[in-house]
Amino acid sequence: MQIALALYDRFTALDIVGPFQVLAELPAATTTFVAEQRGPVLDHTRSLSLVATAGFDEMAAPDVIVVPGGFADPNMSDDDAVVQWIRDVHPATTWTTSVCTGSLYLARAGVLDGIEATCHWGALDLLGSLGAIPSADRVVIRGKIATAAGVSAGIDLGLTLAAEIAGEDVAKAIQLAIEYDPQPPFDAGSPAKAGPELVELMAAILLDPERTTERAET
């Protein structure tokens, strides 16, 4: 089984490394990081690069694809390289999946028209405007399409997929291997739990002008 994990400039690292760490342990699976071109791809913080070992043109028939979210999404067009690759490979995949705003790429590729899907809570409206039926669930499976909510939800997606692919016992064994027994020190992981003041603080932190400029320049 060939599992292809997509990278593109300004992706969010945990979006893709979460499901990767689960899926890489599946028996008889090969995981490959792919991008428009081979080589290092810089994340949205501009401080971490992951290396793509194959170009999209070298990965024409993956069984499973995972598309992360990131901060390039507002500039995305329908002829974006990731979108084109999804359009090309989706008909033959066993699973077409995304984490966070990765589902916006699936939507642009026409994969989510009229289909229920999720993404980061801050982009659910945008997802709807692109033709999907937005869901606030953490992991949504419709046929062979599996989408996850924001960033850390990719771990839950990975385990859900692992069970679908290799059975619940294998998924549980991998959960044990990565000691996924979460104990968040706070309970602020959704807008409803965090409340409006923390939503504002989050926006201020993420959109801090100094940081934003720095990230735009590099």
Add this chain to the structure above:
Amino acid sequence: MQIALALYDRFTALDIVGPFQVLAELPAATTTFVAEQRGPVLDHTRSLSLVATAGFDEMAAPDVIVVPGGFADPNMSDDDAVVQWIRDVHPATTWTTSVCTGSLYLARAGVLDGIEATCHWGALDLLGSLGAIPSADRVVIRGKIATAAGVSAGIDLGLTLAAEIAGEDVAKAIQLAIEYDPQPPFDAGSPAKAGPELVELMAAILLDPERTTERAET
């Protein structure tokens, strides 16, 4: 604030990307991936490289260090490059931290002598044999040393540290940004919850001879 995230051959990617994704959003923080030499560093699955942008010799006085676990640990010696770097920089850090078997590196560096610390559940005995007092807690803070349990526990560590460094509201805002509202599809994240049969299955999956040989060769 300079946050240095260590890489070495056969590290586990989620160990370091979990805390990175939290700490990188701290206001006024700079995150840098460091290794013995600059350049790509291959993880334990042999399918993912993260890029170190500084050598240990270029990062002589970080405020915070994060050391991930991995599969090189059994071969580790007291003059390992990571161990030497920890020994050198620890006296001046604000926080010296680890995820998973990263605490074995801290122990080898002499940082954990007689100090309570945690690591992946499968290596707690080894941690004890290296002079630390093993704890099965998910995150353990003793003075300026913070250690986390296996792999995914690095996210809980990251949020705990974020609160210590920048206050609870900032930590909660980052939790909201990464939508860390975990919903594991199964409840098998610790040996007690998983039971002995899943512990055996996990070992069989991780130590599959074909996979192990492949990973040893690359």
